[in-house]
């Protein structure tokens with residue numbers, strides 16, 4: 001591979017990947033954001049080539065090619081593009097990641113391989129099920145499939161969420177928080193808000209040095225999830241500050257609100273996909289709405305429009321984070337502990353300053369730490385908390 005470097009490098013630079021990755025790392029000092037940007041560049045190229053593919057398919061359908069020819073044409077276009085793009089990714093995995101590690105990733109190769117395997121399997125399974133599901137809807141309810149698909153998908157997740165959690169699909173390495181003094185202390189802080197049996201430990205110190213905590217609901221039961229790294233790096237008051245922030249998400253019903261927002265915005269976007277599909281079918285004279293070509297169209301156009309959906313849900317996420325900080329400060333009125341918790345989080349996770357518009361629209365679930373501290377100070381002053 002090394003001898004290929006002089007050939008490959010200019011090619012990669014040409015497609016913009018190396019430049020943007022290195023620039024991201026330099027600007028943000030954030031390894032993860034750099035990697036996300038790298039993949040996002042690839043996705044953008046994939047989206048453009050998919051659009052070219054569906055236009056080609058349309059013209060092929062117009063000149064009455066056989067169904068299979070259309071599918072083969074589409075698959076080959078995507079396949080070639082994806083291969084060109086992923087030469088890049090492999091190259092990075094092999095030659096670049098090692099050098100660019102900044103101390104917050106120490107994942108052994110086997111774990112990466114296992115993760116990629118599960119991830120591919122998951123994507124394939126979900127995609128295949130989704131394709132069959134949408135095809136049946138198109139066949140049975142051609143006019144309202146776009147309302148039914150988001151609503152039914154969410155019903156599916158609501159019914160099967162317990163199984164999904166149990167099978168490690170959503171959060172790997174979760175276990176009940178071990179009984180003892182530490183658990184008693186944590187429970188005392190959130191008595192009345194969460195059941196003692198619903199405090200979980202998220203064991204990921206073997207994968208990363210990052211710190212994380214979260215909330216989720218299983219069978220309508222509020223649960224709190226605390227990363228094990230938290231207990232190595234943070235003092236008691238900082239842990240309480242983080243716990244208060246997580247409780248706030250539960251008290252303010254952020255999970256429920258986010259699910260509603262997602263259903264609403266997905267229905268809206270799939271509605272637009274449906275309008276465009278009707279136009280596409282008319283324009284190219286596609287004989288049936290429930291057909292392979294419609295599925296390809298739906299998938300491609302949805303893939304592109306989902307960027308708007310991501311942007312909307314991230315905007316809500318960042319708003320909810322600020323509201324959670326406010327609630328948490330009222331519950332645990334120690335402004336200094338919140339600030340030191342946020343700064344420590346910033347140092348441990350190596351997070352961003354000065355984010356670009358693209359990062360705000362596509363990646364950032366939380367406001368930058370500086371913004372959160374500024375907001376916290378303003379709010380503390382408003383409700384009269386001095387320190």
Ligand SMILES: [Zn+2]
Nearest residue numbers: 245249321324
């Ligand atoms: Zn939060």
